[in-house]
Amino acid sequence: MIDWLVDPLTHGFTVRALIEIALLGVTSGAIGCWVVLYRISYSAESLAHGMFPGLVGAALLGLPLMLGGATGIIIAGLLIAVVGRLSADAADTAIAVVVTSLFGLGVLLALSPDSPPGIQALLFGDPLGITEGQLLVTALLGATVLAALWFGHDRLLAVGFDGDAGRAGGPSPGLIQGLLLILVAVTVLVGVQGLGNLLVAAILVGPAAAARLLTDRMKPMILLSAGIAVLSGVAGLYLSFHGRVAAGAAIVACILLAYLSAAFLAAAKTRLVRPTRKETPDEPVTQLV
Amino acid sequence: MFEAFSLPFFQRGLAEILLLAIPCGLIGSWVVLRGLAFHSHAVGTATFPGLVLADGLGFAAALGAFGAAALFTLLTVAIARSRRTGADSVTALALAACLAGGVILASDVFNSGANVDTLLFGSLLAIGSGDLWLAAVVAGLAVVASFFVGQHWLARGFDEGASRALRSDSALFDAALLTVVAATVVATLSAVGALLVSTLIVVPAATARLFTARLSTLLTAATLLVAAEGVFGLWLSVQTNAPPGATIAVTSGAAFALALGARTISRRGMWRAAAVAAALLALAGFGAGCGSQSSGGDGPKVVATTTQVGDFVAEIGGDQVDLSTILKPNTDPHEYEPRPSDVQAVADADIIFRSGGHLDDWTEDLIKDSGSDAEVVDLSTHLPVRLFGEEEHDHEGEAHEDEGHEAGGEEFDPHWWQDPVNVRFAAARIESTLSDANPAASAYYQGRLRRFDNQIRNLTRQTKSCVRRVPAGDRKIVTDHDAFAYFTNRFGIETVGTVIPALTTEAQPSAGDLADLEATIRRENVKAIFPEESVSPALSEALAKDTGATTEYSLYGDTLGPAGSDGETWLGSMKSNVNAVVAGMSGGKVTCFGGQDG
């Protein structure tokens, strides 16, 4: 049993992966709650593709790829916010328009013979390929994001509660939403470099959605979500080590398992504690799925 | 200007986009109205496990894609029963579940090859009659569904509260919409690929939405817009020699920006939006492709699929051959997307030299779809050394005993050119093919073959003597994906392990396998891990760091290097590889070829 726990820790790459997943778990667990509350999962999933032209541009100009990726992803975030506000259509339409256009642009730019091969793969990492430099970047940017969330907590809560109606002094809801999108973009950028795109989308949304099922308050939800993210990450790495399953996919599987357990717990709690709680809310569900 | 329209592959692409305009316009309007953009994007990406299964078990890819899309839709509906999870989170969770399943299938069950990736990257330049049929069926489905159920989709989207009284509240109406969305997305995959389905489904409808205040106008305008943007994008892609999918994406994005800008300015007199639109347009103007790499020589028109084969043909044919090489140097053959010049070159070719195996099996479709009647020579078929084995897990120490890999089977290892003896045979075959086609230059070809053959023999001899200078116990390497079996086989080097378990870029290693590899590296005292030039080296570097091995020396595997690099020619790439392997195994003590001579 002890061996089972200790064995993975004798390998450098698993230790680095564990530290990375813990750092990112806390950051994305926390910001994931806002992603879930503001319903911007689509951005979290797709922003990474929107940074493609920035990435290629940096490679062509000989700048660090990380810088190009950061510029690209922040521009993508801002464009989504602008198009979303101007077109007044469903927010996800704006994301689809911006991300596919930018991705197509990136593909065209990458045709240049000076562009390095597999450029997108260069920034899409694997949890087992983490370097110490990446750990440092993750820690620094994670701390920045957490600090921003800490200071902006009340404003985020107010705007998230009633959107444009919360325009009672202070910065405009549009500004708050834009800033949140940039924080998400930064987290996605750090995340895809460390973990790959699939895992980032899952870790941003899954733990927070699970925590949402278990609590109604924002602060416990954030703590719970960060906890679930870190635990699923560690469990997934052990599963990958002992069960020989692809690492990223194993972590995603653990996150989904956590979500399903939370759904089960929430259902059981409803039956036991409040046996008469009604099951269908009056609010019509305006979205299909 | 318009001669492109007479090309058969262009006409098929045109037919496909015009057929797709119907479902994409009609269903795209509903996707925009009902807020399903994320859902439709996710359906496309979530087809991955279906493609892996279809490839592994050998059934039609479209069937696998639709199965996965249906599974994804059911998953979203199941998760959505918990009403406290927002619709977007539900989609993200279901998508993560499908993708994780696909990664596990690809990495740990089937060891999928690169063909799984190419299914995710469709192209309007490689449309077969099957794709046309699928598009036609889906177009019919979209028309029928819109005609009979559209009124309920409208009533339900307008206000759900009243839909019960209007008998539009049946879940079957929504199920019908989601099914048609899934079918539309699957049909669109082969035209633009998974990451760009929104280009045809969401963007034109969103553009039309900016200006229309009636459903019927929206449906018509969206359909016409898909057709217009698609045809224009396809034509532009032929003019600029860029991939059509990306061209259409940028075109339709620019059209949206323009429309949004015009509307905002006319409504509010805002110039900020004009600036945004201008910026987007300026960005769009960037998209210029580069010309085809035809050598422009006399003699037969020859197409080579891979960079190595292109180099062999150039060595033999010299200026008595008009050569086009499809793959560009230093690109991953797994990420190949056809460009108009490639299809044109294949259509015009007299002779096509294939490398063979899974590395260029997309050529078959390309040749078929281009309407070419060229003589196709698969160089991999008549070789003295043909290695078989499971693509990637072959030499992996303990993993060898693992019996869970039958699905991979005894597949031909296509990296035959890593053995110089094979290259001599291939070169001879190229010479006889060229001589048959162009007897007038036969003596010229034979002369060049003799010269090339001598160079190869020198290379082989020198490499053997070099490798012998490395102590026998040190002749072990670890590569990051297994493209070097022929090389190690010829020169008596042992590959003790590979880092990446499968060829698709979506595959990932497991921590357990990587730990075993690490143990092997330590036990066997392997001094160097060799990342391949065109593959991201992160995993190899992590492993090297922990074991003290070096990743300083990289190898040319699937592709030659760009012009000006050591690996510009096959001879150069081999010398560079030999230098790297010998230096890596000996800790830098043994060197082989100095510079470009020898």
Add this chain to the structure above:
Amino acid sequence: MAEPAIAAAHMSLGYAGRAVLRGLEFQVPTGSRVGILGPNGGGKTTLFRALTGEIEPLSGHLEVNATTATVAQTDRSRLDYPVSALDVATMGSLARLPWWKRPGRAERRRAREALAEVGLAELADSTFGDLSGGQRQRVLIARALTADAELLLMDEPFTGLDTTNEQRLEELIDSLAVKGRTVMIATHEVEQAERWDLVLCLNGEQISFGDPAVAISKPVLEATYGGHIVEIPGQPELGVLPAHHHHHDEGHEGAGQ
């Protein structure tokens, strides 16, 4: 006497076995206008859901001898939808057509007639989202008419209307009743409720039912609104200050309260 449009006997309503509205006992004759008074969470929405058949009574008996249509608050509809007033009114015909049939020319003519009936004949081709709140309300009523609804359930139709539009809507409701349609109007305002033929006061249970002159009294209002009754000096009517006068809350009525 003809059979009543609605007859409820010993009825209780609720969700998942828990009653949120008990002791319902009333009969509504066809062609009458019924005001429904009650605080948020008092059970108005639940009653409407029972009348449309969305939920079954937990106990007791409910008989609805009329085709029913709801006229929701207009902010429940999608204002950005690409539909004209005529399109919305035509949607009503879906209630009568088989599911696979599209509304045709005859249905459009019916819808135009219905729009004319609510006084919007000349605005038939305007975009729904461009209309004023009162006009949108009347379009939704026209949709109920196209659906041939004999019983119209209106959820706070007067919220957000100015005096002119309020008066217009009252006249429209009167004319509907004259033509034999039964109309139920959920409202917060006692003054409003007093205008109708009948009034039903709800607060988790039926407080009273009948002619407003009889059914509305100070004790009834206190029971209905839980004591938030103030007498405004110098005015004969009773003023009511509901605890949360915020119409958005109506949607959550009954949820966890």
